Amino acid sequence: MIKTYALRFWNGLASMQVTIVSMILLMALVVLCTLAQTDLGTFGAVKVYMRSFLVWRYFPGLAFPLPIFPGGALVGLVLVFNLSLAGIRRLEANWSKCGLWLAHGGLILLVAGEFSTGAFQVETNMSIENGQTVNWLESPRDFELTVTDVTNPALPQAYGVPESLLAKGKDVPLPGTPLTIRVKKFYPNATLTRLGPGDPPPLATQGVGTGVKVAEAPLAATETEVNMVTAIVEPMAGGHSYGTWLASNGIGAPQSFIHEGHTYTLGVHNRRYYLPYSITLKKFSHDVYPGTQIPKNFSSLVHISDPTRGEERDVLISMNQPLRYDGRAFYQASFGKGDQLSILQVVKNPGWLIPYISCTLITLGLLIHFGITLRRSMKKRHETQQVTA
Amino acid sequence: MNLNRLAKWLPAVLTLAAAIFMMMPPRPVRGMEIEKFCRMPVLEGGRVKPLDSVARNAILLIQERQTIRFENRTLSPDEWILDVMFRPAVADQQPIFSIDDPDVLGLMGMAQSNQRRFSFATLGPHLDEIVKQAQTAMGIEAVKRSRFQSAVVKLYGRLEKYHGLRNSMQLMDTPGLFMELQTLNTPEAAARHQALAELALFKPLAPLAGQDPDAWLSVGTALDRASAGSMHPSLLPLARAGAAYTVGDAASFNAATADLASQVSSVRPEALRRAGSELLFNRVEPFYIGMIFYMLALGGIFFSWLGRREFFQEGAFSFLWGAAIIHTLGLASRIVLQGRPPVTNLYSSAVFVGWGAVILAIVLERMYRRGFATAVGAASGFVSLIIAHHLAMEGDTMEMMRAVLDSNFWLATHVVTITIGYSATFLAGAIAIAFTLRKLFARNRDEATTKVLADMTYGIICFALLFSFVGTVLGGIWADQSWGRFWGWDPKENGALLIVLWNAVILHARWAGYIREKGLMACAIFGNIITSLSWFGVNMLGVGLHSYGFTDAAFMWLFLFIGSQLVLIGLTLLPDSFHVGAKA
Numbered sequence: 001m002i003k004t005y006a007l008r009f010w011n012g013l014a015s016m017q018v019t020i021v022s023m024i025l026l027m028a029l030v031v032l033c034t035l036a037q038t039d040l041g042t043f044g045a046v047k048v049y050m051r052s053f054l055v056w057r058y059f060p061g062l063a064f065p066l067p068i069f070p071g072g073a074l075v076g077l078v079l080v081f082n083l084s085l086a087g088i089r090r091l092e093a094n095w096s097k098c099g100l101w102l103a104h105g106g107l108i109l110l111v112a113g114e115f116s117t118g119a120f121q122v123e124t125n126m127s128i129e130n131g132q133t134v135n136w137l138e139s140p141r142d143f144e145l146t147v148t149d150v151t152n153p154a155l156p157q158a159y160g161v162p163e164s165l166l167a168k169g170k171d172v173p174l175p176g177t178p179l180t181i182r183v184k185k186f187y188p189n190a191t192l193t194r195l196g197p198g199d200p201p202p203l204a205t206q207g208v209g210t211g212v213k214v215a216e217a218p219l220a221a222t223e224t225e226v227n228m229v230t231a232i233v234e235p236m237a238g239g240h241s242y243g244t245w246l247a248s249n250g251i252g253a254p255q256s257f258i259h260e261g262h263t264y265t266l267g268v269h270n271r272r273y274y275l276p277y278s279i280t281l282k283k284f285s286h287d288v289y290p291g292t293q294i295p296k297n298f299s300s301l302v303h304i305s306d307p308t309r310g311e312e313r314d315v316l317i318s319m320n321q322p323l324r325y326d327g328r329a330f331y332q333a334s335f336g337k338g339d340q341l342s343i344l345q346v347v348k349n350p351g352w353l354i355p356y357i358s359c360t361l362i363t364l365g366l367l368i369h370f371g372i373t374l375r376r377s378m379k380k381r382h383e384t385q386q387v388t389a
Numbered sequence: 390m391n392l393n394r395l396a397k398w399l400p401a402v403l404t405l406a407a408a409i410f411m412m413m414p415p416r417p418v419r420g421m422e423i424e425k426f427c428r429m430p431v432l433e434g435g436r437v438k439p440l441d442s443v444a445r446n447a448i449l450l451i452q453e454r455q456t457i458r459f460e461n462r463t464l465s466p467d468e469w470i471l472d473v474m475f476r477p478a479v480a481d482q483q484p485i486f487s488i489d490d491p492d493v494l495g496l497m498g499m500a501q502s503n504q505r506r507f508s509f510a511t512l513g514p515h516l517d518e519i520v521k522q523a524q525t526a527m528g529i530e531a532v533k534r535s536r537f538q539s540a541v542v543k544l545y546g547r548l549e550k551y552h553g554l555r556n557s558m559q560l561m562d563t564p565g566l567f568m569e570l571q572t573l574n575t576p577e578a579a580a581r582h583q584a585l586a587e588l589a590l591f592k593p594l595a596p597l598a599g600q601d602p603d604a605w606l607s608v609g610t611a612l613d614r615a616s617a618g619s620m621h622p623s624l625l626p627l628a629r630a631g632a633a634y635t636v637g638d639a640a641s642f643n644a645a646t647a648d649l650a651s652q653v654s655s656v657r658p659e660a661l662r663r664a665g666s667e668l669l670f671n672r673v674e675p676f677y678i679g680m681i682f683y684m685l686a687l688g689g690i691f692f693s694w695l696g697r698r699e700f701f702q703e704g705a706f707s708f709l710w711g712a713a714i715i716h717t718l719g720l721a722s723r724i725v726l727q728g729r730p731p732v733t734n735l736y737s738s739a740v741f742v743g744w745g746a747v748i749l750a751i752v753l754e755r756m757y758r759r760g761f762a763t764a765v766g767a768a769s770g771f772v773s774l775i776i777a778h779h780l781a782m783e784g785d786t787m788e789m790m791r792a793v794l795d796s797n798f799w800l801a802t803h804v805v806t807i808t809i810g811y812s813a814t815f816l817a818g819a820i821a822i823a824f825t826l827r828k829l830f831a832r833n834r835d836e837a838t839t840k841v842l843a844d845m846t847y848g849i850i851c852f853a854l855l856f857s858f859v860g861t862v863l864g865g866i867w868a869d870q871s872w873g874r875f876w877g878w879d880p881k882e883n884g885a886l887l888i889v890l891w892n893a894v895i896l897h898a899r900w901a902g903y904i905r906e907k908g909l910m911a912c913a914i915f916g917n918i919i920t921s922l923s924w925f926g927v928n929m930l931g932v933g934l935h936s937y938g939f940t941d942a943a944f945m946w947l948f949l950f951i952g953s954q955l956v957l958i959g960l961t962l963l964p965d966s967f968h969v970g971a972k973a
Contacts, residue, residue, distance in 0.1 A: 016901035023894045027887055034883045046878045114876065123873070289435025289789045290603035291592055296435075296789070320796045320871045329873050347873030355875045359862040366858065370851045377844070381756075 013078075014085035022079045029055075029072050043141075051118050053077075073118075076111045083108050099369025106361030113354030121349040124273060126330070128281035128302075129341050135278035137346050138270040143229040145247055146272075147174060147181065148265045150256070160272060163188070166231050178259065182234040184244060189217045189227040192250045202246075203232045207255040207266075209246025229268050235259075277306035277326070282314065284335060284342040298332050300342040317344065396704035400689075404682045404711030408718075411673045418468050420639030426630060426646045427467040429653060430664035432605035433591035435789040439664035441671055442787075443591055444470035447554060451547045452485045452506065453782050459483045473551065474558040475565070475634040481509040486547055490540030496522065509551060519544060553590030558608055558631060560585050565635065566608070566628035573616040582616070585609030594621050595657040602657075623652050667726050675719025676740060680774040682712035683747075686767035690760050694831075702760040709754075709763050712770065713747050720744055727787050730801035732808050734788060736780040738924070741805070743773025745812025746819070749849065757841050761827075765819040769812075799867040807860025807885055811920050813853035814888055818917035818954075820846045821910040825961040843906050846913050847899065853916075854892035861885040884923025891919050911961045918954050921947060 012018065033049035040048065049055055050072035056065035070078075083104050124137035144160040159174045166172075166186045173180045185203060195202055195213045202210050209232070220227045230248035234241055235257060242257040249268040256265045280303040287296040299318035304311055304325065317323045323330040329352070333345035415424055427441040444466035449455055457464040464472075464483070472480040484506040488494060491501045497515040512519070523545030526538035534542065552561075559565045560581050572578050586609025594606040606614070611621040626648040633641035654661050689705025720731050720740065732738045750766025794800070824842045827834065864882060869875040876882065895912045898904045904912060925947050 016897055016903075020894055020897050020901070020903070023890050023897070027890050027894075030883045030887055030890075033878060034880045037878075037880060042878055050878060117875070291432050291605060292435040292789070294435050294789050295791055320799070320867075322870065322873065331872050333872065345873055349873070352869065352875070355862075355865060355869070359865070363855075363859050363862070366855045370855060373851065374848070377848070 010085075013081055014089045015082075016086070018078065018082045019086070022075050022082060025070060025075050026072070026079070029069070029075065032069075033072075073115070076114065080108050080111050096372060099365045099367070099372060101365070103362045103365025103369065106358040106363075106365060109354060109358035109361065113351050113358060116351035116354060117349055120351060121347065124346045124348075125270075125333070126279065126344040126346050127341060128279065128300075128344070129337065130281055130284060133278050133280040133305075135275050137273045137275065139273070140270065142271040143227070143249055143268050144271040145181065145231055145233065146265075146267050146269045147177075147179065147235070148267075149177070149262050150265055151262045158272070160269075162271060163229060171236075178237045179264070180236045182236060183231060184234060185232040187214065187216050187228075187230040189219050190230040190248065190250070191215050191217045192228060192230065192248060204244050204246040206243035206257070207245045208251055208253050209244075209255075212246055212251075214246065231268065233266070235264070235266070275326075276308050277304060277311075279304055279330075281342055284339060286335060286339045298335060298342075300332055300344065393700050393703055396700050397707055400682075400685070400704050400707035401711030401714070404678070404708060404715060407682070408673055408675065408678055408715050411678065412669060414672075415465060417639070418465075419637055421634065421637075421642045422646060423465075423467045423471055423634075424668070425650065426471065426642075428661075428665055428668050429593065429649060430595065430657065430660040431591040431593040432603075436787065437605070437660050437663065438787070439668045439671070440470065440591075440593070441467055441668045443554075445671055447550050447590075448485065449782055450550055451487070453487045457483055457485060470554065471634055473554045475631045477555055477561065480555075481513075484508045484511075486512060486544065486551075488540075488544060490537060492537040493519075493540045493544060496541070509548075512548070516548070519548065550590065553588060556585060556588035557590050557593070558627070560588075566624070566631050569612050570615070570624065570628055573612065578616060579613070582609045582613040585612065593627065594623050595653050595660060597621075598656050622656075623649060626652060663726070666722070670719070670722045670726060673719075675715045675722070676774050676777060679712045679716040679719065680771055680778070682708050682715070683767045683771040683774070686712065687764060687771060690764040690767065693760055698760075702763070705760065705767070706754055706763045709747070709767050709770075710751055712767075713744075713751060716740075716744050716747065716770065716774075723787065729790070730805055732804040733790060733794075733800065735925075736777055738804075738808055738811075739773050739777035739780055741808050742812045742815065742924075743770045743777070745809045746770065746773065746816040749813060749816050749852070753845050753849075757845065759838055759841055761820070761823050761838070761842060762845065765816065765823050769816060769819050796867070796871075799863070799870070803860060803863035803867050805860075806856055806863055810853055810857030810860050810885075810888060811924055813849050813856055814892065814916045814920045817846050817849040817853055817913040818915075818920070820849065821913035821961065822957055824910050825914070825957055828965075829960060839906070843909060846909060850892055850895055850913065850916075854889065854896060857885060857888045857892060861889055881923070884926070887919050887923055888916070891916055907961060911958045914954055914958050914961060918951050921950055 029049050032055075033045045036045035036049065039045075052071035053074040054067035054071050055069040057068045058065045087101070087104055122139075124139050126134060126137050128134045142163060144162045145166055147159045147161070149157040149159075157176075159177060159179075161172050161174075161181060161183075163186075166183050167188070169183045169186060171180050171182045191214075193213045193215070195211050199213050202212060203214070204210050204212070214230055214232075217228070226249070228248055228250040230246065230250065232244060232246055234244045236242065237259045240259075242259070245255055245266055247255070247266050247268045249270075251267070254265055255267065256263055258264075282301045282303055285297070285299045285301075287298075288294060289296050297319055299316055299321075301314060301316050302323075303314050306312075306326075315323050317330055317332050319332055322332075327350065328346050328348045331345045331347070332342070334343035335341060336343065417423070424441070427439060427444060429440050430437050431440050431443060433443050445455055448457065448466045448469055455466055457466075457469050459482075469480070469483070469485075472483070484504075486507045486509070487505055488507060489505060494501055496518060497512070519541060522538075522541045526534055526542050527545075529538060531539075555561055559569070563569070563581070569578070569581065586607045589607040589609060592605040592607045592610075594608070594611050596602055596604040596606075606621060608624075608627070611624055615621065615624060626645045629645035630642055630649060633639075633645055650661070686705045686708035689701050689708060693699075693701035693705060723737065723740075724731055727733065732741050746769035747766045750762045750769065753762035754760075754766065790800075820842060824839075824846070827838075827842075861882070864885065865875045868877060868879075868882075891912075895904075895909065895916070898912070899909055
């Protein structure tokens with residue numbers, strides 16, 4: 001009994017019906033995801049519809065969301081299973097089917113590549129002003145609590161505590177320093193307002209936080225909105241507490257304390273990733289078409305200085321011409337400050353080659369298969385013409 | 390020579406003859422060779438082009454058509470632009486501003502009537518109010534504007550264009566360029582030069598030999614330099630031509646124009662030559678001729694169904710390939726003139742989609758010889774050129790590419806491949822529509838032709854899957870090269886993916902036997918809906934990198950198109966007993 005059901009399920013999973021239904025579901029998801037982009041932004045819509053196993057929706061009167069539709073990840077997974085099984089069970093291993101083999105194999109690889117991108121791709125930014133040297137990348141969406149030893153202003157030492165650690169609400173010792181950060185409260189997003197006369201007393205005892213009222217807020221939905229990541233923390237060193245502070249990317253004012261002659265600043269910033277090499281912006285150029293303001297090209301002439309590899313060279317990064325270095329690609333993305341600031345998008349995606357390989361396979365497969373089909377049909381037509389003639 | 394052989398060649402020869410006839414220069418107006426003047430290259434919108442192109446694009450934008458009716462006479466765009474520049478008092482009386490919106494008319498105290506076009510003189514007293522309303526509306530995102538707000542912004546854009554033209558050669562309400570040259574160093578002159586430099590729509594003065602080839606000058610800047618002692622050699626002939634045009638002195642106008650041409654040719658012969666080629670392209674209007682002859686081809690097929698089948702079928706096919714040659718030459722000229730691959734914006738994509746469908750149809754007709762491919766190809770060519778014609782009203786049709794899109798390699802590979810994918814998907818849909826109409830109306834249906842139509846549709850869908858897939862992938866590679874995301878779920882990317890998926894669904898359903906002839910045809914018609922949505926619909930969402938050309942009117946047409954396709958799908962799926970040709 002169980003065996004028959006298992007067999008039927010197994011057969012069903014390999015069937016062409018599953019292929020077609022999956023493709024139609026995928027089409028529906030693509031339409032929904034596209035329409036949702038006006039409200040959620042691309043990133044939000046993709047997260048809800050494509051990079052999820054189920055699409056969840058809240059209903060009025062219910063405290064928890066209900067799954068209403070299979071998500072892109074689930075449909076993709078079913079398609080990969082279906083294709084693989086169908087390949088094993090249905091496709092005969094003969095030359096006339098080799099185009100189909102290639103195309104479907106390439107397709108499995110393509111979907112796998114999309115999973116890998118979803119899991120491993122890290123998108124960061126690098127902002128450099130003309131003449132500035134930078135050796136870090138910043139995440140556009142992730143934040144961290146940054147404690148910086150600014151005793152030597154020429155060589156500040158920064159220590160970051162990522163959001164995930166802050167969310168645990170525990171004591172975080174900062175390696176390489178005598179400091180421990182006790183996290184008293186963490187808000188992934190908060191609204192900060194001036195403390196009014198009737199408000200309860202503030203959680204912070206030191207710094208600007210003493211005059212600020214903090215309220216929890218829902219997470220930002222679109223790309224243009226930014227979360228105000230806020231934490232109430234108590235820095236401690238050598239058994240001494242330096243008071244309770246409010247740190248948030250919504251607060252620009254510097255806050256600092258001194259421990260044994262070292263000055264430390266506290267703040268929440270975009271999460272930084274330090275590189276073993278540095279990049280200097282020599283010149284940012286912004287060309288327009290003659291007599292107009294229509295942008296023609298943006299480019300950044302940068303110098304890479306990499307002591308670990310012994311590389312010292314200039315590179316021109318421009319639209320459609322990224323720099324690929326150290327497993328990352330640096331793209332000209334934006335600019336600012338009256339053309340004095342260049343913003344590079346830096347992407348690390350270990351699977352970046354997969355789509356190139358898979359798409360070549362699919363294209364080749366389709367060409368071979370349709371070529372064979374066309375030849376067969378021409379031959380047939382020729383024969384019938386001769387018969388009728 | 391028998392009639393059928395004549396039908397094979399004569400229509401194509403006629404088509405080509407029509408194109409050659411269009412190449413003939415127009416007759417002078419009041420003895421003045423105004424087209425020679427409008428051959429003069431100027432810098433506008435980041436590109437050097439003949440004044441004729443500036444005129445045609447401006448009048449198309451303002452009036453939504455190219456020829457102007459005034460005082461029981463038809464004016465060419467060239468004559469109109471000269472009036473605007475040199476005889477503004479006359480030009481202001483010409484009814485050219487196209488206004489449809491009742492609320493905009495109401496703003497000027499007018500009720501909607503048969504009159505659709507208004508002169509600058511009529512709008513004059515209401516300019517302040519129009520500007521005020523437009524400025525309020527421009528503070529609102531384009532997608533969120535009300536109908537009135539969109540309409541008033543549109544009118545404002547048209548007035549701005551007109552104003553720019555009126556202040557390109559000489560400042561409004563001044564006697565003209567001659568006066569400027571005579572009063573170069575008077576106290577008020579500098580302010581006028583400055584105003585002229587700021588308001589001008591285009592720059593007519595070519596850089597001199599040895600200067601930066603992009604350093605074209607506006608009349609205002611040139612006057613400013615002249616007052617400092619450096620006189621541009623074209624200024625004086627320009628002033629002479631202007632003065633002569635104003636008073637209608639044909640001999641002086643022609644002489645000044647000849648001087649101007651020889652001056653430009655001595656410093657920038659290449660620019661003059663290119664402007665000349667573009668003028669010729671403008672004059673021939675290849676896509677317009679194509680449109681007419683595609684219609685004749687379609688007419689020929691209709692006649693072939695009434696009788697004299699072979700004669701009319703041959704004639705129609707001949708019209709089709711004649712028009713296709715003109716269409717191809719037009720595309721090729723655009724490629725040469727622009728120095729770019731054929732598809733750069735929505736307008737050129739429409740021209741190219743039609744071209745692709747026509748070429749595929751010609752191949753199909755050569756293979757099957759039943760007239761259906763001719764009919765479908767001619768209809769596709771005609772419809773796509775009509776769509777292109779309406780899209781051209783959005784403004785300059787050979788615009789410059791913004792930085793991120795400025796890549797000839799990826800434009801040539803990704804955009805062209807994906808557009809061929811659109812062509813093929815539409816063609817499959819068009820054949821399916823022909824299949825349905827034939828089933829509904831044809832009395833004698835032979836099974837062999839039905840089989841041929843099904844074969845054609847199937848083959849074209851295979852072709853469409855291949856091209857739309859490869860095109861989509863190339864787009865992904867371009868994105869990866871440009872901003873590090875092979876796939877960003879941008880609406881246009883998603884649209885392309887939908888086409889690929891749908892074609893794959895059709896083929897799989899056919900292979901598995903879930904659909905047969907009728908189902909295949911219904912699915913192919915549904916492909917039209919998906920392609921139109923991914924071609925135009927996503928531009929209307931107003932998000933993503935590809936939203937290049939939002940139009941309200943297009944939305945309505947898209948809506949109607951989708952409705953019509955759904956009806957056709959319904960008709961395709963009707964049981965056979967409903968059809969005229971059903972066997973009793």
